[in-house]
Amino acid sequence: MTIDARTLLPIAERAVSIAGEIIKTKAPGVVTAKGDRDMATEVDYAVERAVREFLSRETPEIGFLGEEEGVSRTSDGLMWALDPLDGTANFLHGLPLCGVSLGLVDRDMPTLGIIDLPFLHLRYTAAEDSGAQANGSRIQVSNTRDLQTAIVALGDYAVGEKAQERNRPRLALTQELAARVQRIRMFGSAAIDLAWVADGKIDANIMLSNNPWDTAAGVIIAREAGATVIDLDGSPHSMSAQATIAASPKLVADLVELITEARNAADFNQLSSPTT
CATH class of the missing domain: 3.30.540.10 (Fructose-1,6-Bisphosphatase, subunit A, domain 1)
Incomplete structure (x- = not known):
């Protein structure tokens, strides 16, 4: 159709x-x-x-x-x-x-x-x-060019079965971000994370999850506002992606590099949707 x-x-x-x-x-x-x-x-x-x-x-x-x-x-x-x-x-x-x-x-x-x-x-x-x-x-995304002046939102930490294991990559990512970005925020809503990237209120969002009900609306809003939205490996985001990363285009390369560094510190294959 x-x-x-x-x-x-x-x-x-x-x-x-x-x-x-x-x-x-x-x-x-x-x-x-x-x-x-x-x-x-x-x-x-x-x-x-x-x-x-x-x-x-x-x-x-x-x-x-x-x-x-x-x-x-x-x-x-x-x-x-x-x-x-x-x-x-x-x-x-x-x-x-x-x-x-x-x-x-x-x-x-x-x-x-x-x-x-x-x-x-x-x-x-x-x-x-x-x-x-x-x-x-x-609305349009921010024009932020470097991580040191960026506010980055993170998706919630995992809860439930194997939460400790599933949170290792999230904690490793938090540590890398804390050393590089201006501020980290956790709003507790995937929809808000993506909408506020689109609106330029924050500069990037990283969620190590991708449930269609969480991300479908926010992804198209972010894209139409000029954001780049990718999967964990840097490929274009779709509803079957592992993760949801949305950012001002000028930050994407640095974010991918940062995520790669975090992957060296934890097993990023253990991904599961956190609760928001």
Whole structure:
């Protein structure tokens, strides 16, 4: 199936508006354990079900993947990828760094993305070849040229089974970054990490994970804002990549070099998705 993603932006925006209203007005409710220090609230499930039902009516020909309940529809190549509440731990603690992330994936590549951060009153949107916007205004990545003046966001550390083993590469990477960059930040939301690279609020983001619901929207927003988005080995990023690295283009070579140095200090093959 081939479709111009721009034609679906109004539908996607209505979907995330439904989600944002639930996030703003509904209490977390019962918390369901998904694993060690990994959880979902009633809001996670309520958002996913409401968005899925809306999109099934508006775009029945497009598949749907949600973080909490998995694939509910399949299609020929096109699929919505939804994180109903990215930053659940933040939400539970009353931190405003959370929101909904909705992307459209076309055969392993995102072509449309919306990230809505209701408590920050920020909405990021992008469609392929149309640029990226924040609250309707065009955005672009920073012009930072060297790591010493860069703020770099890291994805969360791993929790759950074999967390200690899975965190070795994350800790090695943190150590290398601490010695080279201006500041390290950890916001606890993959969507925010990628959106803020796009918006020039931070200069780079490194996540040693790549779940489609976490990254689909953010990757296309970052790319359309001028960021370079790559996998761990420096190859172009796709939904089947191991990791998600987004940065101002002028920082990419130095970041790849830094990551290579960290790989010499830890086994970067032990990758698994952390919880955000």
